Amino acid sequence: MTDDTWSPPHILLAVDLVILTLRETHLHVLLVERGIEPYRGCAALPGGFLHNDREGLLAAAHRELDEEADLDATQLHLEQLGTYGDANRDPRGRVVSVTYLAIAPRLPEPTAGTDAARAAWRPVDAIVSGELPLAFDHDVIIADGIERARSKLEHTPLATAFCEPVFTISDLQQVYEAVWGVDLDPRNFYRKVQKVPNFLLPVDAERRVTKGRPARLFTAGPATTLHPPIPRPDHTASRQGE
Incomplete structure (x- = not known):
């Protein structure tokens, strides 16, 4: 040609x-x-x-x-x-x-x-x-x-943008569960997010809940990436039917 x-x-x-x-x-x-x-x-x-x-x-x-x-x-x-x-x-x-x-x-x-x-x-x-x-x-x-x-939630603090300026770990967990489509163990999730430097900053206040102890309050920290990342559970932990 x-x-x-x-x-x-x-x-x-x-x-x-x-x-x-x-x-x-x-x-x-x-x-x-x-x-x-x-x-x-x-x-x-x-x-x-x-x-x-x-x-x-x-x-x-x-x-x-x-x-x-x-x-x-x-x-x-x-x-x-x-x-x-x-x-x-x-x-x-x-x-x-x-x-x-x-x-x-x-x-x-x-x-x-x-x-x-x-x-x-x-x-x-x-x-x-x-x-x-x-x-x-x-x-x-x-x-x-x-x-x-879903990958962004593992490696960045994106999830905090979907919370109110002051939030509980439970509020943050609901964001991860909604995006990942999984149910997360509250104790494991709390431990993982607390291990990430500058991800969350504690607020000197508590939110009253109907049962149990008052929940600690947090605000988004200055981190732009999460080190260590928060890994997703494998598919076996996914919500039934998803």
């Missing part, structure tokens, strides 16, 4: 967003109901194609989150989760998606717009179990996002 007969392949570039939060002690992901084909009426991640050859990937991610769910992405820490480009992932042709992840507490209710008929927070359990089918390969993308979130 000579240079004058070669032409570049036709590949479309898109962005998708995995936005995770805790709602009522359960991990949720932001989904929209597609208002256009393909997969019209199906649940999907917010996202879409780049507008033109001058729009950057992160700018496209911000725009799509605003257009499809009315959420301000500039208030979130978006990090690249991965690139998805299997040949048959989109019936419209060869589409490569660069996916962004954000994990944040206390996010507002979304409002659908543009080509999304509806936007809502949906529990990840319904997706992992297959109860809620998704468009394209978005179940695979969400699974990768969940795994990234």
